[in-house]
Amino acid sequence: MLDSVVVRFGPEIGVKSSRVRLRMEKRVCEHILKALEHYGLEVDELEYTFGRLYLYSSRAEEAAEKAARVFGVSSTSPAKRTSSNLSEIAEAAVKLASSALHEEAKFAVSCRRVGEHPYTSGDVCSRVGEAILEALGCRGVRVDLDNPDVTVGIEVREDKAFVYTQVLKGPGGFPAGTQGKSVCLISGGMDSPVACWLIMRRGSLPVFLTFNTHPYGGEELVERALECARILMTWAIGFKARAYIVPHGQLLDTVVKKAPRALTCVLCKRAMLRVAERVAVRERAQAVVTGESLGEQASQTIWNLRVISQAASSFPVLRPLIGFDKPETDELARRRGTCDVTARRASGCKAAPDTPAIKARVSEVAAVEQKLSLPALAPELISKAKVLELP
Amino acid sequence: MLDSVVVRFGPEIGVKSSRVRLRMEKRVCEHILKALEHYGLEVDELEYTFGRLYLYSSRAEEAAEKAARVFGVSSTSPAKRTSSNLSEIAEAAVKLASSALHEEAKFAVSCRRVGEHPYTSGDVCSRVGEAILEALGCRGVRVDLDNPDVTVGIEVREDKAFVYTQVLKGPGGFPAGTQGKSVCLISGGMDSPVACWLIMRRGSLPVFLTFNTHPYGGEELVERALECARILMTWAIGFKARAYIVPHGQLLDTVVKKAPRALTCVLCKRAMLRVAERVAVRERAQAVVTGESLGEQASQTIWNLRVISQAASSFPVLRPLIGFDKPETDELARRRGTCDVTARRASGCKAAPDTPAIKARVSEVAAVEQKLSLPALAPELISKAKVLELP
Numbered sequence: 211m212l213d214s215v216v217v218r219f220g221p222e223i224g225v226k227s228s229r230v231r232l233r234m235e236k237r238v239c240e241h242i243l244k245a246l247e248h249y250g251l252e253v254d255e256l257e258y259t260f261g262r263l264y265l266y267s268s269r270a271e272e273a274a275e276k277a278a279r280v281f282g283v284s285s286t287s288p289a290k291r292t293s294s295n296l297s298e299i300a301e302a303a304v305k306l307a308s309s310a311l312h313e314e315a316k317f318a319v320s321c322r323r324v325g326e327h328p329y330t331s332g333d334v335c336s337r338v339g340e341a342i343l344e345a346l347g348c349r350g351v352r353v354d355l356d357n358p359d360v361t362v363g364i365e366v367r368e369d370k371a372f373v374y375t376q377v378l379k380g381p382g383g384f385p386a387g388t389q390g391k392s393v394c395l396i397s398g399g400m401d402s403p404v405a406c407w408l409i410m411r412r413g414s415l416p417v418f419l420t421f422n423t424h425p426y427g428g429e430e431l432v433e434r435a436l437e438c439a440r441i442l443m444t445w446a447i448g449f450k451a452r453a454y455i456v457p458h459g460q461l462l463d464t465v466v467k468k469a470p471r472a473l474t475c476v477l478c479k480r481a482m483l484r485v486a487e488r489v490a491v492r493e494r495a496q497a498v499v500t501g502e503s504l505g506e507q508a509s510q511t512i513w514n515l516r517v518i519s520q521a522a523s524s525f526p527v528l529r530p531l532i533g534f535d536k537p538e539t540d541e542l543a544r545r546r547g548t549c550d551v552t553a554r555r556a557s558g559c560k561a562a563p564d565t566p567a568i569k570a571r572v573s574e575v576a577a578v579e580q581k582l583s584l585p586a587l588a589p590e591l592i593s594k595a596k597v598l599e600l601p
Numbered sequence: 602m603l604d605s606v607v608v609r610f611g612p613e614i615g616v617k618s619s620r621v622r623l624r625m626e627k628r629v630c631e632h633i634l635k636a637l638e639h640y641g642l643e644v645d646e647l648e649y650t651f652g653r654l655y656l657y658s659s660r661a662e663e664a665a666e667k668a669a670r671v672f673g674v675s676s677t678s679p680a681k682r683t684s685s686n687l688s689e690i691a692e693a694a695v696k697l698a699s700s701a702l703h704e705e706a707k708f709a710v711s712c713r714r715v716g717e718h719p720y721t722s723g724d725v726c727s728r729v730g731e732a733i734l735e736a737l738g739c740r741g742v743r744v745d746l747d748n749p750d751v752t753v754g755i756e757v758r759e760d761k762a763f764v765y766t767q768v769l770k771g772p773g774g775f776p777a778g779t780q781g782k783s784v785c786l787i788s789g790g791m792d793s794p795v796a797c798w799l800i801m802r803r804g805s806l807p808v809f810l811t812f813n814t815h816p817y818g819g820e821e822l823v824e825r826a827l828e829c830a831r832i833l834m835t836w837a838i839g840f841k842a843r844a845y846i847v848p849h850g851q852l853l854d855t856v857v858k859k860a861p862r863a864l865t866c867v868l869c870k871r872a873m874l875r876v877a878e879r880v881a882v883r884e885r886a887q888a889v890v891t892g893e894s895l896g897e898q899a900s901q902t903i904w905n906l907r908v909i910s911q912a913a914s915s916f917p918v919l920r921p922l923i924g925f926d927k928p929e930t931d932e933l934a935r936r937r938g939t940c941d942v943t944a945r946r947a948s949g950c951k952a953a954p955d956t957p958a959i960k961a962r963v964s965e966v967a968a969v970e971q972k973l974s975l976p977a978l979a980p981e982l983i984s985k986a987k988v989l990e991l992p
Contacts, residue, residue, distance in 0.1 A: 497906065516916060518917075533802065533921030534799075537613075
């Protein structure tokens with residue numbers, strides 16, 4: 211019986227000026243329509259009004275689910291549309307409640323109203339509440355405003371009303387493409403896809419960059435990184451992204467064999483950032499994104515981050531997870547769908563030394579790099595990169 | 602009747618090597634003792650064992666609360682200590698349950714056991730569950746393992762046991778001081794204290810840096826920033842931090858009057874980062890921390906962040922909130938106690954232009970700075986800074 215979807219924007223968009231807000235909301239609408247088309251979910255009709263989008267679709271539940279995966283959306287609800295006539299609203303609410311309320315369920319009614327009506331929001335709540343109690347009292351359902359199992363939501367907008375019992379949480383953030391692009395380092399591990407997702411949510415589209423560290427790391431990691439990249443792009447349906455796969459094994463080989471072992475990870479990361487900066491220039495991106503978290507690994511001590519950062523001087527390195535605790539990252543990975551891929555067992559990096567430096571010194575690191583001509587390798591590595599178009 | 606506190610470490614510490622883990626846990630223990638001493642909470646005795654700290658104190662609830670505000674702590678429980686004798690455990694559990702279980706409450710029992718005992722963990726749970734049902738059955742309490750109102754926890758460790766009904770969540774992260782210091786820009790707004798807290802949680806102690814933008818910003822903002830800094834230091838009891846208050850009004854005056862208006866915010870932020878880098882050198886800090894969030898303000902577009910970042914070349918700029926949505930930051934601010942301070946109304950910055958540049962160009966910005974000799978002002982501003990010792 212559900213025939214429509216209520217889409218709410220924000221919350222971050224809501225604090226912008228009206229002009230910016232309008233522009234962003236319209237963009238979110240476009241992105242939702244692209245996503246629904248992609249999934250073959252037809253929209254019969256739509257209505258946009260400041261702060262809301264109403265979609266009419268016979269597959270309202272699927273449409274609400276897909277729309278809840280578009281950046282800039284605060285939440286969605288598959289709904290039953292009625293006129294603003296109170297009896298019709300109550301009738302629809304009873305029908306919905308009848309399938310949503312189990313035996314002895316506690317429920318609440320909430321109402322939001324825009325326009326002129328012969329009733330108040332409070333009237334709607336009491337009338338609907340009474341109708342539900344009358345129809346379903348035999349099941350032992352009861353009103354509990356503080357701790358309901360189900361909330362029957364009613365949105366009256368001018369001459370229409372929407373009745374729903376589900377609210378699907380959206381990702382929030384800003385619409386895709388409202389910021390410049392970012393080069394996102396993605397490793398096949400748990401953290402980097404989450405970092406990338408967080409930056410995508412703020413409106414930046416990714417250029418993926420992954421390194422093939424064979425024979426030091428398994429080649430399955432590259433596949434895994436690409437799989438994550440594809441999952442990430444399901445959050446920006448209708449957009450394309452490039453993925454660079456850069457051979458890193460030879461450079462690592464030089465580092466492992468000729469540089470002080472304790473510096474391997476710092477040298478490796480600096481080389482990666484140098485490549486990232488070149489990709490950023492080529493792709494006209496504005497930032498580099500990594501999954502680094504302060505202190506999580508030896509290469510991520512504050513001293514080493516400083517040494518690593520100094521290899522990237524023309525682009526900011528954005529580290530959305532820098533202050534995250536590991537369980538928080540894992541939780542986000544689970545919720546964003548990148549977890550299953552990255553939780554699979556993979557061989558660790560064989561280049562990592564037993565006792566990596568905790569406090570590398572930039573002067574020492576730079577001297578080693580010069581001796582081994584590492585900075586000069588970046589252009590060559592990029593020229594050997596495989597470049598894919600995703601999805 | 603509560604006489605002890607169970608302190609659990611982690612979760613991030615738990616994934617380190619045993620050697621590092623042991624060192625970190627001992628440090629957390631020291632920090633807890635410092636905090637309890639600070640609050641006048643006497644500890645009669647303590648026992649540390651890998652992964653756990655047991656404190657004996659007649660003010661167990663207060664002690665558990667304070668210990669749950671120490672970085673590196675996963676959770677704490679005020680508890681009743683007994684011997685490992687099953688009858689004694691059951692007796693203590695019934696007493697605790699009697700005050701924790703209201704009429705018709707649903708409860709569960711969980712047990713963790715280390716050492717040799719004539720019973721299994723399962724035996725403990727059934728015996729204690731039965732004892733509670735027997736003693737409190739008249740209240741209509743019942744077992745519900747899936748959705749209990751109260752969980753009675755029992756930790757049997759060799760010849761002792763601890764019984765508790767509360768688990769207070771700690772902040773996690775790493776013990777204070779395990780990373781190098783960070784210069785934390787703190788504005789008196791909602792975001793920057795949260796950013797600072799997240800970096801503190803990862804083990805870095807702050808050097809606070811705030812700018813007095815009078816006459817463009819209210820002087821109350823400086824007071825507010827300092828109040829936040831003091832609150833933040835209650836998360837690192839026993840440590841001291843320096844706060845730099847740098848006069849910024851004159852520089853802003855020059856910027857507002859002589860530079861293109863659209864560039865005000867970018868020029869202001871670059872000037873701040875230059876000062877931050879000098880403070881970092883002076884204080885031997887390793888990073889600069891800001892509360893920036895991608896796209897939240899005009900100065901925080903990805904293009905402007907790039908221009909701003911280029912003013913700081915020798916230290917990484919850590920932006921823990923870069924991928925946060927505003928409600929997530931607000932929620933953290935509420936939980937960390939910095940919200941009340943920053944939610945108070947304050948006048949906005951009067952230097953901000955109506956239409957700030959969204960995509961400033963670094964060449965233009967640098968040319969303006971040279972013309973106005975802005976970079977050269979940094980040393981002078983620092984020499985005029987007021988420096989306080991906190992707390």
